[in-house]
Amino acid sequence: xxxxxxxxxxxxxxxxxxxxxxxxxxxxxxxxxxxxxxxxxxxxxxxxxxxxxxxxxxxxxxxxxxxxxxxxxxxxxxxxxxxxxxxxxxxxxxxxxxxxxxxxxxxxxxxxxxxxxxxxxxxxxxxxxxxxxxxxxxxxxxxxxxxxxxxxxxxxxxxxxxxxxxxxxxxxxxxxxxxxxxxxxxxxxxxxxxxxxxxxxxxxxxxxxxxxxxxxxxxxxxxxxxxxxxxxxxxxxxxxxxxxxxxxxxxxxxxxxxxxxxxxxxxxxxxxxxxxxxxxxxx
Amino acid sequence: xxxxxxxxxxxxxxxxxxxxxxxxxxxxxxxxxxxxxxxxxxxxxxxxxxxxxxxxxxxxxxxxxxxxxxxxxxxxxxxxxxxxxxxxxxxxxxxxxxxxxxxxxxxxxxxxxxxxxxxxxxxxxxxxxxxxxxxxxxxxxxxxxxxxxxxxxxxxxxxxxxxxxxxxxxxxxxxxxxxxxxxxxxxxxxxxxxxxxxxxxxxxxxxxxxxxxx
Numbered sequence: 058x059x060x061x062x063x064x065x066x067x068x069x070x071x072x073x074x075x076x077x078x079x080x081x082x083x084x085x086x087x088x089x090x091x092x093x094x095x096x097x098x099x100x101x102x103x104x105x106x107x108x109x110x111x112x113x114x115x116x117x118x119x120x121x122x123x124x125x126x127x128x129x130x131x132x133x134x135x136x137x138x139x140x141x142x143x144x145x146x147x148x149x150x151x152x153x154x155x156x157x158x159x160x161x162x163x164x165x166x167x168x169x170x171x172x173x174x175x176x177x178x179x180x181x182x183x184x185x186x187x188x189x190x191x192x193x194x195x196x197x198x199x200x201x202x203x204x205x206x207x208x209x210x211x212x213x214x215x216x217x218x219x220x221x222x223x224x225x226x227x228x229x230x231x232x233x234x235x236x237x238x239x240x241x242x243x244x245x246x247x248x249x250x251x252x253x254x255x256x257x258x259x260x261x262x263x264x265x266x267x268x269x270x271x272x273x274x275x276x277x278x279x280x281x282x283x284x285x286x287x288x289x290x291x292x293x294x295x296x297x298x299x300x301x302x303x304x305x306x307x308x309x310x311x312x313x314x315x316x317x318x319x320x321x322x323x324x325x326x327x328x329x330x331x332x333x334x335x336x337x338x339x340x
Numbered sequence: 341x342x343x344x345x346x347x348x349x350x351x352x353x354x355x356x357x358x359x360x361x362x363x364x365x366x367x368x369x370x371x372x373x374x375x376x377x378x379x380x381x382x383x384x385x386x387x388x389x390x391x392x393x394x395x396x397x398x399x400x401x402x403x404x405x406x407x408x409x410x411x412x413x414x415x416x417x418x419x420x421x422x423x424x425x426x427x428x429x430x431x432x433x434x435x436x437x438x439x440x441x442x443x444x445x446x447x448x449x450x451x452x453x454x455x456x457x458x459x460x461x462x463x464x465x466x467x468x469x470x471x472x473x474x475x476x477x478x479x480x481x482x483x484x485x486x487x488x489x490x491x492x493x494x495x496x497x498x499x500x501x502x503x504x505x506x507x508x509x510x511x512x513x514x515x516x517x518x519x520x521x522x523x524x525x526x527x528x529x530x531x532x533x534x535x536x537x538x539x540x541x542x543x544x545x546x547x548x549x550x551x552x553x554x
Contacts, residue, residue: 130546160547
């Protein structure tokens with residue numbers, strides 16, 4: 058028996074040593090009736106490189122949680138990482154949101170497998186010492202009812218020169234950087250906010266633009282539950298959105314996610330998301 | 341925003357009203373409640389079986405509170421005692437506080453009249469009445485989207501506040517004393533004849549479980 062035990066220990070030690078570059082480590086889960094939540098990181102961090110930490114929420118079918126701008130209800134998840142005596146607040150990277158319609162009240166959120174990233178800055182990732190990460194997170198899940206949930210997590214990530222590039226593991230690949238649009242502009246009146254997006258900035262995808270939806274990062278500008286109206290021209294996709302009655306906030310750059318749906322020649326529809334930063338239109 | 345700038349903006353909106361059909365955004369519902377404009381009329385039945393209508397309260401300040409006792413954002417304000425304290429202050433100051441339940445039958449927050457009365461007793465809530473709005477008619481008229489949504493109407497029937505209960509979007513009881521108490525401030529300022537600093541705010545909470553309109 059003694060030799061068998063030793064053998065198992067050696068096998069396991071070897072497994073750690075030759076772990077593939079995409080290996081990831083995962084905290085103990087927080088499990089509720091609706092959610093399984095873990096904190097996930099690369100198996101090894103590279104010194105001097107920012108390290109993305111994933112809050113991985115696996116929601117039961119029918120349940121959703123909220124985007125950074127939750128729309129007309131709910132609340133975004135919040136993460137605090139305690140690393141080397143500093144608090145790092147997140148998430149800072151969110152998946153592309155879905156539009157969730159409850160009898161005409163529109164919220165923005167995510168179903169299913171939700172990957173929310175909080176980034177540890179490069180300066181905190183130092184060679185020669187493991188990164189001890191203690192985290193607290195809160196998130197709201199809703200189906201027909203809403204339940205606030207919380208979790209505490211801990212991870213210890215070795216820091217080693219030559220580690221794989223950050224974000225190599227599979228979870229982070231699910232929230233790849235979106236193609237960006239920086240040539241867009243916006244115009245505001247007392248009633249509406251209109252985005253103008255040059256068609257040329259949308260890439261060479263096949264098919265005519267049949268649908269556009271804008272998810273603004275700020276929640277106080279656009280009436281989320283009002284229809285957004287597409288007014289395409291030859292060179293420009295114009296999207297008009299009624300504003301809220303809130304006092305008009307000053308906005309220098311309008312940021313958000315633009316979802317473009319195209320009707321292909323074979324009749325199928327294809328939706329692509331862009332990260333948009335629009336400048337005020339010249340007066 | 342001061343009252344005078346608010347009215348200036350309102351006037352310009354009204355002036356443009358006739359041109360609504362030519363605006364860039366079709367589908368805008370111009371019947372939406374507007375702070376500074378006459379408040380949408382409503383009538384309904386209370387959990388006490390009595391009829392209630394806005395027109396009965398000319399000369400009085402009226403507060404409307406959309407509620408769903410199972411919503412964690414509502415629970416924050418009842419567990420902390422914040423909502424009951426506001427209701428008590430309102431009663432003392434001659435302000436009419438009407439709680440409104442717009443959940444459709446068999447949805448979260450829906451209650452019978454008897455259950456509504458039991459809830460008020462259990463929570464030490466002291467609204468002047470609880471209006472039962474299972475068809476969502478009062479809720480839709482005020483464009484209430486979440487619980488809690490709050491509206492304040494002055495003695496002339498003008499809507500003077502519409503939005504959230506306070507400034508922190510969370511379900512955490514510890515946030516109640518940290519938040520800017522929009523409704524409390526608005527009632528105090530209105531009673532003192534002062535302009536309301538935050539007359540339109542962002543409501544936060546659970547979607548109201550409306551009966552589908554289609």
